[in-house]
Amino acid sequence: MTQPINQAPAGAGRLFVVGVPIGHPGDLTFRARRVLRSAGIIASEDPRATQQLLARYRIAVPVTTYFPGNRKEKTAVLLQQLAQGRDVALVTDAGTPAVFDPGAYLVRAAHRAGVSVVAVPGPSILPAALSVAGCEGKRVLFIGRLPPSRAARRSLFRRARTLADTHVVLLEPQEVPRLVREVHGWEGNRRMVILRNLTTASEEICPTTTGRFLRSAVYESAPALVTVVFAGMARRARGMASRLGKRRQGKRMGGVIRPHRRAAV
Numbered sequence: 536m537t538q539p540i541n542q543a544p545a546g547a548g549r550l551f552v553v554g555v556p557i558g559h560p561g562d563l564t565f566r567a568r569r570v571l572r573s574a575g576i577i578a579s580e581d582p583r584a585t586q587q588l589l590a591r592y593r594i595a596v597p598v599t600t601y602f603p604g605n606r607k608e609k610t611a612v613l614l615q616q617l618a619q620g621r622d623v624a625l626v627t628d629a630g631t632p633a634v635f636d637p638g639a640y641l642v643r644a645a646h647r648a649g650v651s652v653v654a655v656p657g658p659s660i661l662p663a664a665l666s667v668a669g670c671e672g673k674r675v676l677f678i679g680r681l682p683p684s685r686a687a688r689r690s691l692f693r694r695a696r697t698l699a700d701t702h703v704v705l706l707e708p709q710e711v712p713r714l715v716r717e718v719h720g721w722e723g724n725r726r727m728v729i730l731r732n733l734t735t736a737s738e739e740i741c742p743t744t745t746g747r748f749l750r751s752a753v754y755e756s757a758p759a760l761v762t763v764v765f766a767g768m769a770r771r772a773r774g775m776a777s778r779l780g781k782r783r784q785g786k787r788m789g790g791v792i793r794p795h796r797r798a799a800v
Contacts, residue, residue, distance in 0.1 A: 546620050547617060547618060547620060547649070547650060547651070548575065548616065548617040548618070548619070548620050548621045548622045548623060548650070549617070549622050549623075549650070549651040549652075549653050550613075550617060550622075550623050550625060550641070550642070550645045550650050550651065550652045550653065551570050551574065551622060551623070551624045551625065551653045551655050552625050552631070552632050552633060552638065552642065552652065552653065552654050552655060553567050553570055553571060553624050553625065553626050553632070553655040553657065554567065554630065554631040554632075554655060554656050554657020554658055554659065555567065555585075555588060555626050555627065555628075555629065555630070555631075555657055555658070556588070556629065556657070556658050556734065557629045557630050557658045557659070557660050557663060557733060557734055558629070558732060558733055558734035558735040558738070559734040559735055560587075560588055560591050562657070562658045562734060563588065563592065563657070564655075564656075564657055566655055567655050567657055568592050568594070570624055570655050571589065571592075571594050571596060571624050571626075572592075572594045572596065573622065574596055574622045574623060574624035575596075575597075575616065575621030575622050575623065576596065576597050576598075576599060576613075576616060576621060576623055576624075577589075577596050577597065577598045577599070577623075577624045577625075577626060578598075578599055578600075578601035578609070578613055578623055578624070578625045578626070578641070579598050579599070579600065579601060579626050579627070579628075580600075580601060580602050580626070580627045580628050580632070580636060580637050581602075581627075581628035582598045582599070582600055584628045584629070585598050585626055585628075586598060596624075599612075599613075601613070601625065601637060601638075601641065602637055603637055606637065606640045606641065607640075609641075610640060610641050610644045613641060614644060614645070614648055614650070617645070617648070617650050618648075624655075625638050625641060625642075629658075629660075630657075630658060630659050630660055631656070631657060631658075631659050634659060634661075635677075635679050635680075635705070658734070660705070660733065660762055661675075661677050661703060663733050663734065664703060664728075664730050664733065664762045664764055665701075665703070665764065667728075667730070667733075667740055668701075668728040668730070668740075668742075668764040668766070669728070669742070669766075670700075670701045670726075670728070670764055670766040670767065671767070672699065672700025672701035672766065672767030673700060674698065674699040674700050674701070674767075675699055675700070675701045675702075675703065676695050676698050676699035676701070676702050676703070677703045678691065678695060678702055678703060678704045679703075679704065679705055680704075680705055680706075681704060681706070681710070681714065685717065688714070688717060689717070689721060692717075692718065692721060692722070693721075696722075699767075700766075700767025701764060701765065701766055701767045702764070702765045703762065703763070703764050703765075704762070704763050704765075705760055705761070705762055706760070706761045706762075706763060707760065707761070708757055708758070708759070708760075708761055710761075711729065711761055711763065712748075714763070715727075715745050715748050715749060716749060718745055718765065719745035719746060719749055722745075723745075724744050724745055724746040725744060725745045725765055725766065726742075726743075726744050726765075726766040727742075727743060727744065727745060727748075727763055727764060727765045727766060728740065728741065728742045728743070728763070728764045728766070729741040729743065729761060729762075729763050730761070730762040730763070730764070731757060731759050731761055731762070732757075732759050733762070
């Protein structure tokens with residue numbers, strides 16, 4: 536039987552995969568604070584953001600960078616630290632490491648080295664977005680970022696319809712109008728919710744449809760990453776979507792989308 540990865544040799548350090556707030560700093564869990572405070576070193580995608588979070592909770596622990604560009608050399612350094620008995624906390628700039636964010640490479644390396652890998656769950660954009668989107672689909676597909684090619688995006692959404700009712704994507708602000716036009720053309724009028732800056736004072740939750748967005752909205756671009764939840768389609772609508780092809784391309788947008796509500800923080 537394979538030895539469980541959480542039963543590492545005595546004296547070895549542990550790799551803690553720590554979820555951090557996606558917006559509101561008060562969402563850092565008590566357990567995450569304790570783990571960060573006791574770690575020997577913190578590996579962060581964005582040390583500046585991490586230092587700000589640590590300062591709020593008066594946590595004084597060395598922080599080192601860990602991002603896709605340096606992951607190979609930094610993984611070797613961190614494994615050495617672990618072998619010497621130091622606990623390492625892996626964090627990202629927001630949310631949970633290795634879930635769309637950097638970290639999976641280090642986790643796999645730790646598995647191979649027999650290092651204990653410990654999950655410290657925390658905030659994540661996926662459940663946060665779904666909890667306020669009001670979508671009742673029984674199956675949810677987290678698509679994440681989209682491919683640059685229109686043909687690849689269309690193929691992806693065609694496959695997604697067969698896998699799940701509700702689809703969640705992450706977009707740069709300027710990508711939102713283009714994707715809405717495309718989805719409307721491929722699948723007809725589809726209910727969706729646009730979310731920005733969740734859990735912060737500037738939180739925006741905008742329930743709409745692809746058709747309504749195209750008819751009456753000028754999308755106000757903002758620097759923050761945008762989450763879009765496309766609600767599940769009824770069986771009849773799914774059948775119609777498969778026959779639409781390139782029929783609809785949308786109309787010129789005018790007016791302004793207003794957020795459904797702002798968060799009380």
